[in-house]
Amino acid sequence: MTITESVTPTTDWVAAATAVGTALAEGVAERDGSGELSLAAYDLLRSSGLSRALVPAEAGGGGATHREMGDALRELGRHDPSTAVAFAMHTHLVALQVWRHRHGMDASAVFEKVVAGAILASTGASDWVESNGSAVKVDGGYRVSARKAPASGCEAGTVAVTSIRWDDAPDGPQVLHCAIPLSAPGVSVEKTWNTIGLRASGSHTIVFDDVFVPDAAVSLIRPADLWPPILNSVIGAALPLVMAAYLGIADRSVELVAQLLRGRTEPHMVALAGEMMNAYTTATDLIGAMFTDADNLRFPNTDAHAARTLSRKTVVADSLVATVRLAIETIGGAGYSRALPLEMWYRDIHGCLFHPLPRAKQTRFTGRVLLGHSPLG
Template sequence: MTTSTVPQTTADRVALARRIGTMLRPEVAERDRTGEISVTAFDTLRESGLSAALVPAEFGGGGATHREMGEILRELGRHDPSTAVTFAMHSHLVATQVWRHNHGNDASAVFEKVVAGAILVSTGASDWVGSNGRAERVEGGYRVHARKAPASGCEVGTVLVTSIRWEAAPGGPQVLHCAIPMAAPGVRIEKTWDTLGLRASGSHSVVLEDVFVPDAAISLARPADLWPPLLNVVIGAALPLVMAAYLGIADEALYFATALVAGRTDPHIFQLAGELTNAHTAAADLIEAMFIGSDNLRFANTDDYAARTLSRKTVAAETLIETVRLAIETVGGVGYSRTCELEMRYRDVHGCLFHPLPRAKQTQFTGRVVLGSGPLG
């Protein structure tokens, strides 16, 4: 993929996402039934240049803005929720590197991999602050053992972006952030993802058994049980993109429901359509505010910014779920049937609850920051 072949405008990128989504749509229901990820989807996203859309143009990528990437994910979410949410996992890792680049750090190695076709797999949601696994210091690097779940897209990914706990580090436990090729010896996938929704996201467990990680692959070593500023960056880069994919799910639920009841004049239908629109508008406005706040991945690395982003995520999640619930209520009993696509979308949209941070953890995080106690107890 060269710069000249990567879509260059928002309209071009969204139109391309729409074409890809339309192509994928006929198989979505079957993949929801079987739980199989679409390899074709990720081959197409790679070949189309969308997987490298966020990479700055000077590194061979598309130079898309943070908001533009959100629009791509939103459009995909209308057609294929599992693919959109999984693609958001790759995209947020790229976005984090763009933030680093914008703040004077060298992110060229990751950009080169992504432009060459790498699909990045994140384990950050389960690792969070303390991480897990076991690292042992050896000559030239570490031997690591861990089980990472969920790891969305691991079956189609090429690089695992993860962290490992090094309990025996001099000076106290550390967390080692690293990138491990999915094809490295000792890396395997266990197909453990069997869920209510987003069944075709391939969010299985990645098992690391005596995997060698060279020193050069360690991007950061930090104290294991202190809040790391890196996570402020990840929150600000990731959550707008992730929630944009879920907004696409709600967009399609709104469209489907209003199209299905068009022409009806029952008073309660007008009432429900108004409530449905209110919920959708609130969700869309909150997610737009997240992108405005990100300042195209130039936001300040502060606890306050992370706390505000997390607050918006929680409220957006509640209103997204309410949107799809109201879509079902608006269309009536048919929406409760598995023959209606709203049933799948209602299951899928609930996935937004489980991205960092779930509501109870978020409110504690934000409350501590607002009251000056810092993110962690």
């Protein structure tokens, strides 16, 4: 399917997401089958203003709030889950820069790139604290090599926001945080994403093969095996946005149940619908609480804020999965059929379980913080 539309820029970000989602919706099933990312979707996200919506107005962006961006991702997730989740990766990186801006740090270089049309590709899922890859110090910068997966939307990306392990640093193993153009010599994308859900998110592997990274592209050098406070700000900025994209899938699932079963009175069906709504309400309310506590990206950079956000993420993920499962169960045998989109939504919704941190790692993190320890240990 070829998408040729453009979307007029607006400051009604949900309306913009509706327009983009509507343009993409017809090809969702086809892309789910092929596993191909919609590159045209990113043209629409640029032309609508959504790709730069979070950039402050004074920096040339749309001036959207954190919550408004979450609402837009939620709306996009109602139409095209794979694109919504992949786009949330770009969006959360912009949100981190807004957090830095709100705390008196200079984010102008990134803002300029995003306003000019850059799409940021995150490798955070494979980086986390220890990171991977290798870096060698050379004149003016570093030569780096690594494989980073999954990197959602990387085929449409222009800049990889990544980190590289530097084991031979003078003061012991370090991690370099850096931005690398995906057009740089030695950078390639290996198409490795082949999953049961979110198949069209383009979450492939970015390969860095002896890539030169100038000193100016390195934003942070930190010890490799200690908890870095920067990740507290990433967690607080990113997770509300990412989970909002998945909430759009739950929205559609609940709406489909209401549409197909309106007026039915069978006791078991009514009870299952009520149980579904318990899970859905839990997810919706907790995502709202995540945005409230994020305080439009003014939240404090503390282990406690990160731990609370991660606890909410785990409960939200469980509740979102339960919502779609119960939608299938409430509808009955027809819900198990591929004639309805529920089976795709059920595959897609499971992606929320794997964003940092999965349950076992989250409970350890949150428990350690509660008991007065570093999150790592």
